[in-house]
Amino acid sequence: xxxxxxxxxxxxxxxxxxxxxxxxxxxxxxxxxxxxxxxxxxxxxxxxxxxxxxxxxxxxxxxxxxxxxxxxxxxxxxxx
Numbered sequence: 001x002x003x004x005x006x007x008x009x010x011x012x013x014x015x016x017x018x019x020x021x022x023x024x025x026x027x028x029x030x031x032x033x034x035x036x037x038x039x040x041x042x043x044x045x046x047x048x049x050x051x052x053x054x055x056x057x058x059x060x061x062x063x064x065x066x067x068x069x070x071x072x073x074x075x076x077x078x079x080x
Contacts, residue, residue: 021062022070023077025055041071 001009019027022041029037040046048068055062069075 019077020070020075021066022075025060025062041067 026034026037040051047064048071049064051067052062052064055067066075070077
C-alpha cells in the first residue's frame with residue numbers, strides 16, 4: 001500500500017472529536033458565562049494567553065494554543 005492510500009485509510013478509522021476543547025468548554029457554560037466567553041474570544045485586544053489563564057483560574061484547563069486555534073477557526077470545531 002502506498003503512503004497516500006495508507007494515510008487515507010488511517011483517516012477513515014481515526015477517532016475524530018466533533019469539537020476542540022474550547023468548543024466543548026463553551027457547551028458546558030451557563031448562558032451568562034457563555035456570552036462573556038464568546039465576547040472575549042471575539043475581542044482581538046485580549047490575548048489567547050490571557051483567556052487561557054483566566055479559564056485556568058476558574059478550574060478549566062486549556063492551553064493558549066487551543067484558544068488561539070479556535071479563534072482562528074483552524075480547530076476541529078470547523079474542520080469536521
